């Protein structure tokens with residue numbers, strides 16, 4: 277495995293549409309392994325192939341939905357999605373969003389609260405995944421990258437770091453209130 281450079285938003289590659297993957301070969305597996313290492317090192321919740329300069333429809337998303345229910349680490353929660361498509365979406369959530377290609381930039385983005393996504397694994401086998409809350413946000417964000425869409429173009433407005441800190445603090449409070457009742461760990 278090897279670390280790959282994450283492109284910054286000034287790179288025009290990020291504005292291009294990625295191509296469908298038809299060969300589930302060693303080359304793809306090396307790309308996915310490298311993306312896993314790059315994502316872990318960057319401590320992110322998701323990464324799309326175009327962000328490492330490869331215009332192919334592959335993304336990684338950390339599925340944090342059940343992180344409090346077992347002992348898996350974030351790294352073990354990484355889901356590889358090849359040729360992902362959103363099949364269904366419901367509800368809305370409005371919250372802060374960032375991107376590894378735009379360090380220090382945050383925006384207020386409205387996303388579905390729940391999405392159903394169809395994709396293929398690294399061997400080409402089809403599967404479906406549900407994402408809610410932050411995972412739904414991450415799935416939408418990464419799939420957007422495959423169509424050359426950067427979150428800032430969807431943001432109602434950009435947020436200052438103080439605003440992001442305040443929103444995170446509010447989320448923590450919600451968690452403290454919820455945790456006593458066995459509520460959701462992560463809220464958006």
Ligand code: NI
Nearest residue numbers: 374375376377
């Ligand atoms: Ni991004």
